[in-house]
Amino acid sequence: MQDHLPRRSRRQRINRRLRYLYLSAAQWRRQVPVWIAAILIGLVAYVFARGSHWSHDLFFKAYDASPYWSLLITPAGLALAIWIMHRFFPSSAGGGIPQSIAALEPGMHKLREYCFTLKAAFGKVLLTLIGISSGATFGYEGPIVQVGAAIKYSLNRKAAQRHDGAARSFILAGGAAGVAAAFNAPLAGIVFAIEEMGRAFDMRASSTILLSVIVAGLTTFAINGNYNYFGIVHVAMDSKQAWLAIPICGVVGGLIGGLACRVLLALSSRLPGPLHGWRIRYPVRFAAGCGLALAVIGIISHGSTFGTGYFRARDIIEGHGAALQDYGVLKLISMFVSHISAVPGGMFAPSLAVGAGFGLNMSQLMPFLPQTMVVLLGMVGFFAGMTRAPMTGFVIVMEMTDTSGMIIPLMATALVAASVSRLVARRALYEGQVRLFLPQWQAKAGQIDQPAART
The missing domain is CATH 1.10.3080.10 (Clc chloride channel)
Known part of the structure; x- marks a missing residue:
């Protein structure tokens, strides 16, 4: 009887350890899509930023040849963007930020499935770059919010569909990571998620947001190095x-x-x-x-x-x-x-x-x-x-x-x-x-x- 109790106790300890290892492995498996999505957001933000500058340069090459080329390029470019949007990417309409904020509201499952897909993200990038290459007054930093949220939501769709709170966390984290990577401003990404999208902010999402911002920022840093969006400005209020x-x-x-x-x-x-x-x-x-x-x-x-x-x-x-x-x-x-x-x-x-x-x-x-x-x-x-x-x-x-x-x-x-x-x-x-x-x-x-x- 005395030998039996220690053997059962050892088996219980071994079972507990195996269960702990299994749960730890399951936790890591759930984190893998979060990491992959953050890396992809960083990559897409870099491509989006470079594409924006290339589109800008492409337009001004034509403008420098003759300012009157803009009378053809700008109307044709905007018309083309609207035609493509209505024909192929209706879910990519809008600036991106209002759609992301609206998707945080309760009962927005259909909106999330409509606007936060990889197809919608691709369309948003394409249409924004067409607008910028046409000379219109657009930036890519607003659309990257929806793009980042779409990537994060799409790669974690099963978890998002099971839990409404998880869906909101992924959208918040994706939007914050997009802003952080686009501006090389991690603090701004976190503050943006809390302040602009804060009506549905859940403190339980803070770790997901922080992890996404860090990984996306490190991804762009690894590709593009450390930089300041407008350069380093030497100024202070000293009077x-x-x-x-x-x-x-x-x-x-x-x-x-x-x-x-x-x-x-x-x-x-x-x-x-x-x-x-x-x-x-x-x-x-x-x-x-x-x-x-x-x-x-x-x-x-x-x-x-x-x-x-x-x-x-x-x-x-x-x-x-x-x-x-x-x-x-x-x-x-x-x-x-x-x-x-x-x-x-x-x-x-x-x-x-x-x-x-x-x-x-x-x-x-x-x-x-x-x-x-x-x-x-x-x-x-x-x-x-x-x-x-x-x-x-x-x-x-x-x-x-x-x-x-x-x-x-x-x-x-x-x-x-x-x-x-x-x-x-x-x-x-x-x-x-x-x-x-x-x-x-x-x-x-x-x-x-x-x-x-x-x-």
């Missing part, structure tokens, strides 16, 4: 007078950003006059008309308003923007026109470029202050005013320019701008776009279900 720039940039940026948000939401809801009906009945021709308007604006501005705005914003930050005094206004108009064309594209980088343009204007009102400092505050002020996401605004500008010494001024300006924006626009940009998107999706979901119901 008492410099603190005057915070309320000025915060108030002006908040007012202009709030007005831009209000206009964008109005244009998303309904275009004025007969334009709304034209866009619904003749989407391809309407996109071509928008492209023609963008080409005219670009020619008037001597080519400065074409593209994402990255290079112009960098020139302004580096102090080479003497000929760009009207850039902020013209770039904002081109962003509006690009948006109403309905071609998929983002507004992250263009909004920072618009903010740099208005920052340049504000620096002329304060010639006793360093121009670069005022431009950075103008960027974060406009971005926070338009998106009403102050944390994302100051973190993303700080990481993109390596200006950790400006953290307090950037933070204060973003907070002032977001507060002022509430006086102008009742809803934040992405919140308002989600409210407009959900009824449209419900109507589309009914149309998708109809053929299945007939059979």
Whole structure:
């Protein structure tokens, strides 16, 4: 009897250890798709970024040959993008961020299965690059949110379909990893997931988000090396007078950003006059008309308003923007026109470029202050005013320019701008776009279900 008890005890210990090893192996098997998805997001973000720059260069090669080539390239490119979208990639429509936020709502299983597929991700990349190569004011940083979420969701579909919380975690993690890899800004990716998509944020998703951001960031780092989106900026607020720039940039940026948000939401809801009906009945021709308007604006501005705005914003930050005094206004108009064309594209980088343009204007009102400092505050002020996401605004500008010494001024300006924006626009940009998107999706979901119901 005494020998029997020790043998049974040993068997129990061995069974416990085997069970522990099995559960550990099962846990690792569940983590493999998470790691693979994060690596793929990093790779796609790198390809997307390089493709964006190549598309930009390709357009300007034609523009340098003759500015009037844009009168053909821009309308034809936007019309082609809309035709391809309606014909092959209807699930790739939109900017990407509103769709990702809407997918976090309860009961959005059909939306996730529609918008977060590898086909939708491929279409989003293709259509955005066509828009950028046409000279439209688009960025790839917004679409990479949906692309990252689609990759993460697709590679973890079984777990996502079983648990609604897991589905939200994958979408959050994919979107955060996309932003982090696109900007080489891991903190911005995490803050974006919490602040912009935070209505459905679950603390249990924090480890998945952190792991995805790290792996995606390391992937782009391994390919492209460490870099700052707008380069390294050497500036600091080292004078008492410099603190005057915070309320000025915060108030002006908040007012202009709030007005831009209000206009964008109005244009998303309904275009004025007969334009709304034209866009619904003749989407391809309407996109071509928008492209023609963008080409005219670009020619008037001597080519400065074409593209994402990255290079112009960098020139302004580096102090080479003497000929760009009207850039902020013209770039904002081109962003509006690009948006109403309905071609998929983002507004992250263009909004920072618009903010740099208005920052340049504000620096002329304060010639006793360093121009670069005022431009950075103008960027974060406009971005926070338009998106009403102050944390994302100051973190993303700080990481993109390596200006950790400006953290307090950037933070204060973003907070002032977001507060002022509430006086102008009742809803934040992405919140308002989600409210407009959900009824449209419900109507589309009914149309998708109809053929299945007939059979």
